[in-house]
Structure formats: structure tokens, C-alpha cells
Amino acid sequence: xxxxSIFFWVLLLGSIPLxxxxxxxxxxxxxxxxxxxxxxxxxxxxxxxxYTNAFDQLKGDAEKALRFKPVSVMSKTDLPPSGDKHDYMSxxxxxxxxxxxxxxxxxxxxxxxxxxxVKNFPDKVVLPGLSASIYHMALAYYFTGKEAYATHxxxxxxxxxxxTATRMNPNLKYAQSVKGVTNGRAEGVIDTRHFMxxxxxxxxxxxxSVWTAKDxxxxxxxxxxxxxxxxxxxxxxxxxxxxxxHGVWYDAQLLAYAGFMRDTNLIKTxxxxxxxxxxxxxxxxxxxxxxxxxTTSLHYSVFILNAxxxxxxxxxxxGLDLWNSKTASGKSLxxxxxxxxxxxLKKQQWTGPQINEFKQAEAIPLLNKAITHYGCxxxxxxxxxxxxxxxxxxxxxxx
Numbered sequence: 001x002x003x004x005s006i007f008f009w010v011l012l013l014g015s016i017p018l019x020x021x022x023x024x025x026x027x028x029x030x031x032x033x034x035x036x037x038x039x040x041x042x043x044x045x046x047x048x049x050x051y052t053n054a055f056d057q058l059k060g061d062a063e064k065a066l067r068f069k070p071v072s073v074m075s076k077t078d079l080p081p082s083g084d085k086h087d088y089m090s091x092x093x094x095x096x097x098x099x100x101x102x103x104x105x106x107x108x109x110x111x112x113x114x115x116x117x118v119k120n121f122p123d124k125v126v127l128p129g130l131s132a133s134i135y136h137m138a139l140a141y142y143f144t145g146k147e148a149y150a151t152h153x154x155x156x157x158x159x160x161x162x163x164t165a166t167r168m169n170p171n172l173k174y175a176q177s178v179k180g181v182t183n184g185r186a187e188g189v190i191d192t193r194h195f196m197x198x199x200x201x202x203x204x205x206x207x208x209s210v211w212t213a214k215d216x217x218x219x220x221x222x223x224x225x226x227x228x229x230x231x232x233x234x235x236x237x238x239x240x241x242x243x244x245x246h247g248v249w250y251d252a253q254l255l256a257y258a259g260f261m262r263d264t265n266l267i268k269t270x271x272x273x274x275x276x277x278x279x280x281x282x283x284x285x286x287x288x289x290x291x292x293x294x295t296t297s298l299h300y301s302v303f304i305l306n307a308x309x310x311x312x313x314x315x316x317x318x319g320l321d322l323w324n325s326k327t328a329s330g331k332s333l334x335x336x337x338x339x340x341x342x343x344x345l346k347k348q349q350w351t352g353p354q355i356n357e358f359k360q361a362e363a364i365p366l367l368n369k370a371i372t373h374y375g376c377x378x379x380x381x382x383x384x385x386x387x388x389x390x391x392x393x394x395x396x397x398x399x
Contacts, residue, residue, distance in 0.1 A: 031196065031197075031309070031310040031314060032139070032197075032313075034317060035317065036398075036399055037139075037204075037399070041143055044143060050392075050397070051398065053392035054393050054398050058136065058398065059144070062136045062137045062140030062141075062149050064136075065132070065134075065152070066137070066149070066152050068130070068133040068156070070156055070160075071126040071129075071156075072160055072166035072168070073088055073123050073168045074086070075122050076089065080174040081174060086168060087168075087169050087171065087173060088168055088171070088175060089175065090121050090191055091120075091176065091177050092115075092187065092188075093114045094110055094111050094113060095110075096108060096113070106178070107178050107181060112295035113355075123168075127194045130156060130194070131197045132197075133153070134153045134157060135197045135201050137153040137201070138153050138204040139201075139398070141208060142204040142207075150208035150210045151208075151210045154210050154211050157201075157202065157205075162218045167222075170226035170229055171229045171233070172192065172235065173235065174188075175187075175188020176188030176191065186238035187242075187246055189235065189236065189253070193252065195257075196253055199223075199256045199257065202216075203260070220260075223260055226257065227261070227266075230254060240273075243280070243290060245307060247277060248277065248308060248311070251274050251307075252311050252314075254266070255267065255311055255314050256314065259314055267315075267318050267320075274322065275325065278327050279327035282335065285339055286331075286336045286338055287340075288300075288336075291304050293353070295354075295355045296355060296358075297353045298343065298350050299354070299358055299362065302366060305337070305340060306365060308322070309333075312333060324373075334374060337370050341367075341376065344363040344366065345378055360386055363382075364396075367383050368394075
């Protein structure tokens, strides 16, 4: 059994082998805690065996990332409706050709079933591999000081965001389009949640001479424009107001950008909105009714809690405690964990809709957060069971 990291390697980089051939979801990412990284670096420098296996795995991942070639929005063959390839474009994953029309349009929704046509639009397809590569190399650079990691990570960032010939325009006007229905949807904003981890990577790359003041200024200008588009466009506003996981992932993204820009006012605004969102969208037992209605309800119940966990980790770094706060009606992130954990620990049988088998390895990031923030001892045992021989190499040990 090969070792693995709790992160994603998909598509161009392949999938992560796990216990019983399960695959970690590339949508549920671990947000790094910058304060924890400092402690991990100290332990690695002391050759602490509890950390060295994970460190070795990270270096292996970073070496693979050095082989990840630059990608850009210019690689698509079809033009977006704007006629400008610099505009990002993807198609909605759960929409399929209409069997009742000769030309298949308008497309119809089949929730939880991914249309393979999504791979025909590589803007979205390459994003997980791009962000994973940058993330792993930035981390490896932080721990080792090896400039080769910073150099290649910087190159990948420049090609996607900064170089005139290849840069992505800072908008998502044509994300998750539906043939015969719409050129772009609010739901498409979730495509770029992977950018959160690129923002984190850049924070680590700043220490390298390869990352220049021009690079930093260019990224800040790009992020500023993207924040503006997210907050003023019809699509962005609709996604911000989405009453399900989409709205939470919108806030998770926006918080990463606000932190990157050191915008304390925006950070506070997001925190207030997140608390109000949690109060309205969670029920009395700690579940999220809109996620419970999905055809893969356990997956989406985990998915939304991963978004909240990402928010809580980032808020903590800005002095705001989402992990332990309660809303006006007594809702809390802990209540959400208390609801889901019995199912993830197999103490109760999930009774909601689940048309596809839930891959238990997807629970590892949440279980780890429950260990760290809520003292869940049985969660630690379950993580060890799920990871098996790979447990000592989990990247999350360093984060």
C-alpha cells in the first residue's frame, strides 16, 4: 500500500490510493493553520519521528509536483460566449442531454450523476491538479528552503493568473453553464474554491527571492478585481445568498481572499454573515436540511462541514472563534459535528438518500478536526483504522 496525503491528486496527477481502494474527495481540502506549521517545522528540525514520515510524504508529493506542467484557461478549444478564451468556462456537472429532444437541449438535471462532458472543458478539469501542485511545493519550500519548489510553484501561478498571454480574467461569468438553459450560473463560483489553497501557498512563497514584488502586486490586483466581481455581479451575489453548501463555500473562498489582502473589515463582515448563515441553515439536531435532501446526502453533509471547518481554521488565525461560538438560537459548528460523527464512526446507520457509496476516507479531515477541537478520542481510532499503514504519513499531521 502506497502512502498518501490528505489532499487531492486527480486527473493529470492521478488518484490517491487508500484503504480498500477508496479515494479521498478532491473537493474537501485541508486548510493549513499557519501557526501549526511553525510548530511542525520545529518538530521536524528536531527529527521528531511523529512528523518525519509525513514530512517525507510531503517531499515526495512536491517532487511529483515539479513535473506538473503549467496550465491555463487558454487550452480550451471552444470559445466562451464572450469570444475571449481568457474567460473561465465550465459546464454544470449534473446536467445531461435531454432524451426528449432531437438535439439534446435544453439539458436536464440528474442530481449526483456527473456528465462526462465536464472533461471537455479543461479549465475546471485542471484546477485540482494546479492547486495541489502549488500547495505541496509551497509547503515543501517552507519546510526545506529548496528554491526549486518555489521556482516551479511561482511559474504555475504566473501562467494561470499573471502572464498577459495566458492569464485568467478575474470573473466566473461562464462557469457551470447549462446547454440550452444558461451561459453561466451562480453555482459555478464553487469551481474556484481550489484557489483558497493557492492563496495559502503564496503566503509561504513570499519568503523566496523567486516570488517578486511584481508577482505580489499582480496577484493582489487580480484578487482585488475578483473580490469586486464576486461582490457586485449578479452571479456572485446569487451565490453569496445561496442557502446551502454553495453559500458556505462562497464565504470560505472570500475569506481566503480577504486574508490574502489583509482586509480586516471584510473578514469581520464574512464572520457575521457566516454566523447568521449557520443560524438559519442548521436545524435543531445539527443537520443541514438542504444537504439532507440531496441524492448523496451523507457526502453533502460532510461537504458543508468541511466548508465550515475551513472557515473556522481561517477565522481562528484572525482572532475569531467559529469552532466554539453559538448563534442566537444556539446553533454551533460543534452541534453539526455532534450530529454527523455517530454516522462517520459507524455508531448509527445513515438513513438519508445516498445513491452512490460514501467513501469513508472522505471523513478523515472532519474526524481529524473533531480530534483537535472537540477532543474526540474515538475519532482518532477511526482515522488510524481508515488510514491503516499510511497513518504515519498523513499530511494533516503537519497542518
